[in-house]
Amino acid sequence: MTPDTLHGQHLIDNQRRAAVSGETLPVIDPSTGQTCGSIARGQAADIDLAVGAARRAADGEWGRMAPATRSRLLLRLAAVVESERESLAQIESLDTGKPIGQARADAGALARYFEYYAGAADKLHGQTIPYQPGYTVLTVREPHGVTGHIIPWNYPMQIFGRSVGAALATGNACVVKPAEDACLSLLRVAELAAQAGLPAGALNIVTGLGAEAGQALAEHPGVDHLSFTGSTTTGRKVAQAAAQHHCPVTLELGGKSPQLVFEDADLDAALPVLVAAIIQNAGQTCSAGSRVLVHQSLHETLVERLAQRFAALRAGPAHADLDLGPLVSRRQLQRVWDFLSDAQSSGLSVAAQGTVVESAPAGGFYQAPVLLDRVPANNRLFQEEIFGPVLVVTPFADEAQALALANATRYGLVAGIWTRDGARQLRLARALRAGQVFINNYGAGGGVELPFGGVGASGHGREKGFEALYGFTALKTVAIRHD
Numbered sequence: 001m002t003p004d005t006l007h008g009q010h011l012i013d014n015q016r017r018a019a020v021s022g023e024t025l026p027v028i029d030p031s032t033g034q035t036c037g038s039i040a041r042g043q044a045a046d047i048d049l050a051v052g053a054a055r056r057a058a059d060g061e062w063g064r065m066a067p068a069t070r071s072r073l074l075l076r077l078a079a080v081v082e083s084e085r086e087s088l089a090q091i092e093s094l095d096t097g098k099p100i101g102q103a104r105a106d107a108g109a110l111a112r113y114f115e116y117y118a119g120a121a122d123k124l125h126g127q128t129i130p131y132q133p134g135y136t137v138l139t140v141r142e143p144h145g146v147t148g149h150i151i152p153w154n155y156p157m158q159i160f161g162r163s164v165g166a167a168l169a170t171g172n173a174c175v176v177k178p179a180e181d182a183c184l185s186l187l188r189v190a191e192l193a194a195q196a197g198l199p200a201g202a203l204n205i206v207t208g209l210g211a212e213a214g215q216a217l218a219e220h221p222g223v224d225h226l227s228f229t230g231s232t233t234t235g236r237k238v239a240q241a242a243a244q245h246h247c248p249v250t251l252e253l254g255g256k257s258p259q260l261v262f263e264d265a266d267l268d269a270a271l272p273v274l275v276a277a278i279i280q281n282a283g284q285t286c287s288a289g290s291r292v293l294v295h296q297s298l299h300e301t302l303v304e305r306l307a308q309r310f311a312a313l314r315a316g317p318a319h320a321d322l323d324l325g326p327l328v329s330r331r332q333l334q335r336v337w338d339f340l341s342d343a344q345s346s347g348l349s350v351a352a353q354g355t356v357v358e359s360a361p362a363g364g365f366y367q368a369p370v371l372l373d374r375v376p377a378n379n380r381l382f383q384e385e386i387f388g389p390v391l392v393v394t395p396f397a398d399e400a401q402a403l404a405l406a407n408a409t410r411y412g413l414v415a416g417i418w419t420r421d422g423a424r425q426l427r428l429a430r431a432l433r434a435g436q437v438f439i440n441n442y443g444a445g446g447g448v449e450l451p452f453g454g455v456g457a458s459g460h461g462r463e464k465g466f467e468a469l470y471g472f473t474a475l476k477t478v479a480i481r482h483d
């Protein structure tokens, strides 16, 4: 890794730039807790520069580019990302603490997003509408212009790929504010995009604190659309700021996603998936399967078998590529500890716990995975997003109770159903409050092609898949009178 990679600067108009204030923020390696680099501390003035650059691009060469040319550019970028997959994975793994294997998968997904949206760029078209005699009416889909993207720290490359990929493919110019805890990979990707030929201003990255650079982006009157992924509380603030200038917002706000295991489930198939859905990225996944609801007849067996697996799980430094790495920050670790301390004071039963390996550096942000059994629906650990490797299990008596429990939180992002009964599969798929339902599998948000997003406190709007292209464009109706 070069010193340039570890000491990030904004990327505006295809140029590296220090913060207007000249201030920087430290980059912390979650595996050791030590400072390993720095980023620019962007504020309103930096956001203003980036929005200005994006506006020039949207009104200039980029905005006028033929969709097929945009498509070729994005394909070139996908190829460059693929060829830099290992170096991007190394950066991401250092910066976020995720095991290097997961970071490699994330870099691969980023390339795939660019490839997918490159293919879609020249295939989004409007319609003609039957109207009165003497009229021809048609619709056209147009880019919003300047799109803002507020990216969280859990999957920087993937979330950047799904939102920026779709925004660029439809001809928008982007201003991106990554999370202060995870900026380095995206700064590198923006440099690669410039090398691949993306015109100046089409993609700009401003680093800094959420309350400063993030808030300034949400408030900026020059931003025509905002895409936000993160917590429900911050999402609400972003939506309020955007409303002041009538800016549409896509909100992806996480969840408390249930997996329903019925008496006829194939347990051998379900078990590894139930574990992976909460362990992936140390549970810091918006679509983590964080609640297991199980039929009472299978409850004891399932908990016993889950406990065996949990006891064997190991957490350690990112480069060791174990089952899980450290959490992203001391703050996130403290948040998970607060939940676990509540679990203890409310007398919840710990069915099993994994281990942190002895070689893990003492200053790193490690939490061994925890399995909690018989967690009642009114408990905070059943209701709230923990965003850590903590799985709660709750038994149910019948399908009606399973559905009521599944829908008993304010969230509605993803749900999993494990049963061989076809009618039950379809009944529940329709009745569950969720943006995605998986039957006898669980995608944990995977699948570039699959539209993704939530209902209720999980947010609104859809990203991923072809559906995202509708969100990043505005529909215009053109009525032509010709008699």
Ligand code: NDP
Pocket (backbone or CB within 6 Å): 150, 151, 152, 153, 154, 177, 178, 179, 180, 181, 208, 209, 210, 211, 213, 214, 215, 216, 218, 229, 230, 231, 232, 234, 235, 237, 238, 252, 253, 254, 255, 285, 286, 332, 335, 385, 386, 387
């Ligand atoms: P936030 O929602 O605060 O952060 C998400 C993004 O929003 C980051 O880029 C952050 O920047 C930015 N941000 C923060 N404040 C503002 C603001 N006022 N205006 C505009 N942007 C802002 O999440 P946290 O990092 O605080 O994590 C807390 C909890 O949120 C987690 O435990 C988890 O439950 C949930 N979460 C959910 C995610 C998901 O994928 N749905 C992703 C991340 C968190 P910065 O980080 O620099 O402050």
